Amino acid sequence: MEFLVRTKQRISQFLKTLFKKRTCRIGIYGPPNAGKTTLANRIVRDWTGDAVGPVSEVPHETRRVRRKQDVTITGQNGNSLTFDIVDTPGVTTKIDYNEFIEYGFEKEEAVRRAREATEGVAEAMHWLREDIDGVIYMLDSTQDPFQQVNIMMVGIIESRKLPILIVGNKNDLPDASPARIKSAFPQHPVIAISSLEGTNMDELYEKMTAYFG
């Protein structure tokens, strides 16, 4: 009798493991210095009081993919979404250590940062192919959205049939133009925010629960 009970428990555990739906992973992607980590920190702080990583005006400050598990957000519509937030290094096709020297780093440190940044970009691309279920594509609203890396990345994400929300960040700056982003990617929803000041985050949370839920 005890044998039967134990076998039943084991089968039940096996089936639970087999059919358990893992938490959805939302990746924050975009070019360097768009404010991806600032947004990740804002979301995580708003809902868990924690943070994801340090931010800086130096490009490629985030050089490793960072994941914060089980963040639950609720939109104004009352819908909730639990997900893992994946903060990724800025995607680019070129990295030169001299870029870091211009920010005042010694050559040795600049070379180290450049090497880590290249590894981080490769890692981010690998995550996108293997482990991401939805994407927040982050752009700096003051920059040209038609840059090749954005066209390529949005095309790559679309080809993987992943839901994508485009976020125009730094909307607090005078030369921000979310309209330019909307004209570049009319096929996707675009939300204009300032993750630094926390402007329009409610709309973002509502869109996230509706879009990724």
Add this chain to the structure above:
Amino acid sequence: MIRGVQIDLISAERLDRLTSMEKIRLILDDVMEGNIVVLEKGLAPDEQSKLIEITMREITPDGFSGIEMETYPVKDTPDGFFSRLFGGKRSETRLTVIGPANQLKTIKKEKDLISAWVSSR
């Protein structure tokens, strides 16, 4: 001696004969020698993703610093009678220019015009 830049124009037929990795290797080997590569038909999104990843692995201090790439967005076109009937689409990759990041610079990019500048090493 006249200094110049080698430009390799690769036909769609040649690209069609290659696997994804062969295409990426062909492009990177050429670009790392300082040449400009023009693809008659661009890379599929998955190939672009791998190209970014492998480019990152090839970057070295005081050596190769990456690539500059210019292309138009992938165009969706109806593929044959049944696709037109049922709304199916085929993604069409387009003319692509790839060069060393320190030699190829984009001057202007519009919906239907890409203007780039190339320097010799």
